[in-house]
Amino acid sequence: MINSPEVKELINLIKDSFRVRPNQNPIYIDFSNNLERLKAKQHQIIFGRRGSGKSCLLVHFKNTISDNDSLEIYIEADEIKRLGYPDILTRLLLSIMEKIVTSRNWWQKIVYSKSKLNKSIKNLRKLLDQAENRQVKQEENQTTNYSTKAEKGIFSGSFGKSNSLGKLSEFQESKLDTLERYLSDYKNALKEEIKRRNIQTVYILLDDFYLIKKERQPDVVDYLHRLVRGTEMYLKIGTVKHRTTLVRNEEQTIGVVLNQDIEPINLDRTLENLTAPTQFLSNLLNSLGKKVGLNNPAIDLFNPQALEKLVIASGGVPRDFLTILADAIENAISQNKNHITPTNVWKSASSFSYQNKLKDLRVDVGADAQSIEKVFRDILKFCIVDKKRTSFLVAQEEAQKEINLHELILQLMDGKLLHIIEPDTSAASNRPGRYEAYTLDFSLFMEPRKRGIEIVEFWNFDESGRRIGVRESPIYSLENAKNAISNEDDITTETLIDNFENEQSSL
Structure with missing residues (x-):
């Protein structure tokens, strides 16, 4: 059984599923109705440890849910995590805006090339290249006009003179001031473009949010939330729970409040209730098994207690479960065993080690x-x-x-x-x-x-x-x-x- 062609195919399927890429459609098996929940017109945050399926869920949602009425914008925080603040906001705005203006038909890109949103994009790109703070000089002119009128016989005319007095003022302007000052303009430009392109719903999928510096996370999510609030754009954020700070209380509250501004979705299944991760991971394995012609691998591949030990060794995390499983199968085959034993599990858990x-x-x-x-x-x-x-x-x-x-x-x-x-x-x-x-x-x-x-x-x-x-x-x-x-x-x-x-x- 364990040395069958189907099991070897299962190992290859598992190894192919380890890394999720946005340009591919990963294997996602939805036992908790999370895909349907993500369609909701609500801002949502998906909590889960590494390997729990956050990226898999978001990428699968992006690749399968799209229709003529919606637009999915997938953003990996890993690509912007090294940017300073507020450049990270500028880059997020550009990712959202540029995806919208390049969506739909090619002729729309030409017809709407001078739209408010395109102008905002040009201005944001200039802002990205500027220093965080810059010295601005502004000249204010005050003009005084003098005029007189003369008449002699049939001739008449007026003569005038003006004097201009210039006053030069100098002040500091920061990128953040600019982003805050134009927030309402960005929102209106986005709403106008979405309506023009007949997009009913925009899902902004921000993955691995926890990679953004923790002290700046409330500022980032606060700005995005203000940008999309009252529109048909909805945030779907994937992150690790205890590496995430969503709110900071100062003179004003900065950020978002769970269950009030944003709905939490928890993917973690921990060892405090061993039944829940065991049932979930068994169903996951059986669903993968069916793809390669195995009817019930959660029972057929294991000696008594080996499956339970695999769940414990994985901590209930799906990717860890599958990683250890693939190695445990190969370990059991090398020992000419017919089934996976607890010893095979512990050896494989050690190789997938701390x-x-x-x-x-x-x-x-x-x-x-x-x-x-x-x-x-x-x-x-x-x-x-x-x-x-x-x-x-x-x-x-x-x-x-x-x-x-x-x-x-x-x-x-x-x-x-x-x-x-x-x-x-x-x-x-x-x-x-x-x-x-x-x-x-x-x-x-x-x-x-x-x-x-x-x-x-x-x-x-x-x-x-x-x-x-x-x-x-x-x-x-x-x-x-x-x-x-x-x-x-x-x-x-x-x-x-x-x-x-x-x-x-x-x-």
Whole structure:
């Protein structure tokens, strides 16, 4: 079974689906009616970790939903992430406007070449080339006229003289001032062009929004929201939840408010409810299997418990699930096995290891990487060296007080180096309060399996319906995270983990 031509074709299909490109139509299997939801005339933000299917959903929507009445504009934030502010706004405006003026029939480009929108495009391109601030000189002329009238016999005439006095004023003009001053003009030009071209709805699909500098995200989404509000243009933004800041409160509120200005769509299925990701990923695998002639690969390819271990190893993330699966199949074939075993899963999860996740994390968080990795190294030492357990608790009361420190834990969760297993639990041994429970990613300790470390099997339950080992987990204080950030630490995360493994091998 596992060495059949159909399974080999399945592996190729999986590998072809790893990277989503806007010029291709990816394989997208919609179990949650997200495609239909995206058609709604609402501004929406799609949350999901790397590999959860955000780009796949947006690109598939762009390539399949288009009809004569709508226009889909797909923008990758990766292409503009290095731009300063407000150049990033200028480039976004150009992407939207230029896509609209190049849509529909070729003759419209000629007939409407002098439209307001085309003029706006020309002005924005000039603005893009200017310095962020420039010195502007403006001359104001004041003219005084003198006239007289004379009459003599049949002759009459008037004689005049004028004097001009010039006053030169000088002031600073910034790009942002220009963009704000002409916002209403841009909106009106867009509305006029959309109506002229008989476009009923415009979907602006902004992918990987989290790559834009976090401190500028509220400004960007605020400007875009003001631009499209009251029009037939709708924002559809893909991003990672805890790498995204949508609002900033100053004298005025800058940004958008979830469930008020913009509707959230969550693609993440986490390990706190193992049934949900298992069902979803099984359906995903079976749907892919049908494309290559396999009826029920979610059952036929696995030994007992191997599928469950694959879901756990992937953290419930679809792309990670498929990546580990493809390698696990090849691993099982190399060992002449008929089915995938849990050992094949752990070996493959190790090859798709924490190094890849660290690399992605460093790209995603930018300047915050140093602080986040210091906290991660401290958690590793706390769990593996000090407490010798793979799970830990964080007090909810402390999380509410230390919001910024708690945010670093959540970003490690978005980076798939930690996984939440219980958002609200008590602690054993009469420890008061309520807690969040987390586990280290399984690639950190399953292959090679760490000796002397208690692996908390949170997916199993006792007779009282409680997760085994979770309430007994040690409490990690966010004060430890604060100290870790302030301490000088010149060791890399990779070196720290290698040291753990060397110590294990010497035992």
